[in-house]
Amino acid sequence: MSTNHSDKIILSLLDNDAFIQWVINPTTESDAFWQNQINRDEELKISAETLKNIIKKLKVVEPKLSQDDKMEIWKKIEQNTLHVKTSHRTFRKIWLRGASIAAMISILAGSYWVLFINQKKKADTDYAAIITEMDKDENMLRSNHIILTLPSNEKIATDSSNIVYDKEGASNIHAEQIAKPEDESKPQLNQLTVPYGKTASLTLSDGTKIWVNSGSNLIYPAVFANDKREIFVSGEIYLDVAKDENCPFIIKTNHIDVNVLGTKLNVSAYNNDSFQSVVLVSGSVAVKSNELKGDYEILPNQMLSYGISSKDVNIQKVDVNNHISWIQGYLLLKSESLDNVLQKLERHYNMTFSYDRNAIKSIKVSGKLNLGGGIEEVLNYISITAPIKYIISEKHIKIELKS
Secondary structure: OOOOHHHHHHHHHHOOHHHHHHHHOOOHHHHHHHHHHHOOOHHHHHHHHHHHHHHHHOOOOOOOOOHHHHHHHHHHHHHHOOOOOOOOOOHHHHHHHHHHHHHHHHHHHHHHHHHHHHHHHHHOOOHHHHHHHHOOOOOHHHOOOEEEEOOOOOEEEEOOOEEEEOOOOOEEEOOEEEEOOOOOOOOOEEEEEEOOOOOEEEEOOOOOEEEEOOOEEEEEEOOOOOOOEEEEEEEEEEEEOOOOOOOOEEEEOOOOEEEEOOOEEEEEEOOOOOEEEEEEEEOOEEEEOOOOOOOEEEOOOEEEEEEOOOOOEEEEEOOOHHHHHHHHOEEEEEEEEHHHHHHHHHHHHOOEEEOOHHHHOOOEEEEEEEOOOOHHHHHHHHHHHOOEEEEEEOOEEEEEEOO
């Protein structure tokens, strides 16, 4: 393959994983580095900006191009740009060549990336769509029973709060086998719905233990693949992940991905909350997604919170017991907004609250709330330290400020 200087620039950029990563997922550091590099050379700048715009328009979803991909794109560029003059002594000629190459890449590589992205979409599971489809007929989060939905869409209602999968992917409740994978060659996705007023525990086929909080949906395979363990949560879970260095564990929400090898952590991702959070008890995790600007690693006793509307990421040191005490049947609070506390109580007791959110959220609550008793007992305790009064009527509770 014979190449001139401009050709070599384009080839080197296509072959540079750091450049591709910068285009797809820029950070402050990478942006400063590449802007400094391309501003040194006008021809490099034109080639880089041209490729950058093309890749963005093509919506590349992977940070790396394989060598075969790069060679295939380049061959097609070379085959279709032989008529372009190789003299680049003036800015106009350089720009024209860049524009020609841009057109060729858009046309020739476009079909490749459309195919690639379509294949990617087929490979990726639309977990949120699965939950939406399963909830069409009934709001299972308002059910009186914990519901296990099998791959066949058969729903098993149970009062048992403990479900265990063996290594072959068979599900067991009270040591009685409920179901086993029908076709072990295909992913067998199960959904566990823990309604408001209930909590549950789940042991996956790899030995990972999960505690599932009220009002949560969890999707997971009966048996994990050999190279990846992936689950999806809408709600809140606490995990003790079985360690397997050759098979990373990925916890997905509708906004973030949490990558771990073996660790203990809490993930809160309720759809009606304004933020999602990851609290690390032990080990180490990396949090990332297409929405986040970069990857974030957190350490034990740290919490990462992600604002859904603001897109802001905040990492702070916390007392993890305040965030995982729910698995022991109580809430340990330290200057927590009363608004947040009432949302948790709504889910745990399957009650609806009405109150002036703007007036309530500025009130802070501290102490230990025992969730084993009734809702009136809990509200009475809160009203001792917080200036509120309440009126209970069946499944509804009205909260007002004391005058």
